[in-house]
Amino acid sequence: MNLALKQRLFHTNSRLSSDFSHIVIGGGIVGIATAAELQEQKGNKVLLVEKHSALGQETTSRNSEVIHAGLYYPPQSLKAKLCIEGKNKIYDAWSTYGLDLQKCGKWVVAQNEQEQEYLVKLEKNAKSLNVPVKFISTSMARKKYPLIKASSAILESPTTGIISAHEYVMFHQGRFENNEGTLGLNTKVKNICYNKSFLNYSVTMETMGEKEEKEEIEITGDNVVNAGGLFAAEIANMILPKDQHYNYYFAKGNYFSYTPEKPIDCKITDKLIYPCPNPNASSLGTHLTFDLGGQLRFGPDLEWLNTTNPNDIDYTPNPQNLEAAYNAIKTYLPAITQNDLAPSYSGVRPKILSPEQSKNQFADFIIREQNGFPGFVNLLGIESPGLTAAWAIAEHIKHIYHQ
Known part of the structure; x- marks a missing residue:
């Protein structure tokens, strides 16, 4: 009404x-x-x-439509508690009401020893929250998805999924x-x-x-x-x-669509792929996701906006960010070319901390x-x-x- x-x-x-x-x-x-x-x-x-x-x-309407498992957040935080409870309620409703979603799981991939140490800490945090995770063999992963690069380690989160927002x-x-x-x-x-x-x-x-x-x-x-x-x-x-x-601060996240220049002769992935986050960033990195139709996309990146007025936000995805996104993506998908990517859409995160504060808190x-x-x-x-x-x-x- x-x-x-x-x-x-x-x-x-x-x-x-x-x-x-x-x-x-x-x-x-x-x-x-x-x-x-x-x-x-x-x-x-x-x-x-x-x-x-x-x-x-x-x-x-401007997010990646990921059902987050809750493995990243501090154990006593509201984000951890409510993410995990919200995830469970979504999956319960899925079985009861048939919500449009897919429990596809995700991989967090490490390319060096430092990133592997991060995954060990992430596994410990997830287990303290009773969020299921497990390390999987990089050699087995290469056989399953040969285009995905994970030089050092892979932590799998089986309760991550995607949903139609x-x-x-x-x-x-x-x-x-x-x-x-x-x-x-x-x-x-x-x-x-x-x-x-x-x-x-x-x-x-x-x-x-x-x-x-x-x-x-x-x-x-x-x-x-x-x-x-x-x-x-x-x-x-x-x-x-x-x-x-x-006070509010706004951080724009640009998303990029994927249309390969050359045909791909094998399946890229049916898992979401996340890099290890930059320790000084306020996001989880430019990751690979897909929608319920299977269309791959990448994002969001992180672009702090100068405005504090939400009415002044320009949602046009920033083409100047494409090269940085490409460089981030090719660390775990080396076969990608910059021409495979195109700016698609953007969303904006409402932040309670400034860019400087976000690095430390x-x-x-x-x-x-x-x-x-x-x-x-x-x-x-x-x-x-x-x-x-x-x-x-x-x-x-x-x-x-x-x-």
Whole structure:
């Protein structure tokens, strides 16, 4: 149900008569999963607002669609906990509901002794998290996929997979709407105000009607979830005092399509292929993935943007990054030529740490009820593995409200 097509909902000044129990801002995969989870709770009346005309149009639609196993993250981090829980929920739903996905597994490949030592540490971290991994023989790997180079070692992650991000969004949208949640598309949040006397929130929104007429409305909610993705810091800062404002940094990831100049006479791989990450980088390296149709692609790389305004982001993939991507890819796929690659699309990661800070610190998810604003839950820095973790993030938020 589109809020813009509903009868106008008027502001009320009592917690007992707020328009909604929860207002979820942002219709990416995390927002729709959260709205669906909250709407399933008896007595809740949830509104999900999204500024685009459909859900999942920004970060969700611009990622590699990988189901991450969770082996990279520190054991006590939210990223580790929620990635692993989210992965398990996806695979459980796969067996129950037939989600469109493939549990293909991945290889992390090492080309020298230093990288092999990294894989040993990665194996130890994965085992501490109960994430299944195993070393496999490089000679056996060469026989299976002769075009893939792994000079020193290969660590296999069997629970890594791929999923259709669009289908996963539709799955949670179905959960939400089947439980009579209210969906407000073409609806942009302009301001948020905490009504301290009534312990609720007034959210001012601009909606686009059937005739593309803009209308400003004010709606109240007992609770607000800020799942604004690239705009999450901006939304949080609408209500927070200036000394508590958040800063965001944006890191673009370019993806490259693969069309071989010369025919390939053997299968390249049916495993995702990841290089060992650069220790000073804030990403997992330019890796080989494929979609559910089997089409190979490479990415994302890492390109820090100068802007702090998400409205100024240019999503055109940067052709100047192609040579660096080629040099990274040929370390594990030597047969590739630069002409095999073409810029395809890009996505942008919302970062809570600057480029310099990211070299020395681990950036965990920030998911918390904002101090001084009861019921206002902020989600910041929700980058990879956000798609995998989305359902577990939703459950985490549900538990925040039931503490």
